[in-house]
Amino acid sequence: MAPAPSPLTARASITVRVQPGDFDTAAEIDALSAGRTDIGAVVTFSGLCREEKGQLAALELEHYPGMAEAEIRRICETAVARFDLQGATAIHRFGRIAPGDRIVLVIVASTHRQAAFDGASFIMDYLKTAAPFWKKEHLKDGTARGWVSAKDTDDTARDRWS
Numbered sequence: 001m002a003p004a005p006s007p008l009t010a011r012a013s014i015t016v017r018v019q020p021g022d023f024d025t026a027a028e029i030d031a032l033s034a035g036r037t038d039i040g041a042v043v044t045f046s047g048l049c050r051e052e053k054g055q056l057a058a059l060e061l062e063h064y065p066g067m068a069e070a071e072i073r074r075i076c077e078t079a080v081a082r083f084d085l086q087g088a089t090a091i092h093r094f095g096r097i098a099p100g101d102r103i104v105l106v107i108v109a110s111t112h113r114q115a116a117f118d119g120a121s122f123i124m125d126y127l128k129t130a131a132p133f134w135k136k137e138h139l140k141d142g143t144a145r146g147w148v149s150a151k152d153t154d155d156t157a158r159d160r161w162s
Contacts, residue, residue, distance in 0.1 A: 014088050041113040054140070
């Protein structure tokens with residue numbers, strides 16, 4: 001069970017989903033910002049599956065159910081408190097994802113644009129390094145590269161927030 005929200009995060013809207021299917025970015029923006037006159041900026045980030053120079057047939061994403069959602073929520077709550085955000089949405093897909101398909105969506109709403117940009121970057125940097133997801137690359141020639149290792153550049157991006 002997640003801890004009770006702090007007074008700062010209690011007024012913010014936080015949505016976290018881990019799902020196999022695609023998402024509708026415009027509908028998610030509307031859901032986060034509808035009827036909110038305290039929002040002055042909305043920043044979105046959509047992560048897509050790359051083709052890896054034409055070699056990739058699909059990316060297989062696995063996660064630790066329950067733990068992934070809890071960790072993403074914790075990341076979003078931290079961002080809301082740190083950047084005084086009005087809301088955050090984080091959706092991450094799992095299963096087999098084809099090149100060009102969406103993998104992840106982060107939406108952040110705030111009173112001012114810089115907080116929204118910073119909040120979205122913060123969430124993505126921590127999502128890449130702290131959320132329990134595993135990736136396997138399936139190549140067009142029918143082979144699999146195996147599980148993809150974490151990148152040092154992701155750790156470096158996260159560490160800038162320390």
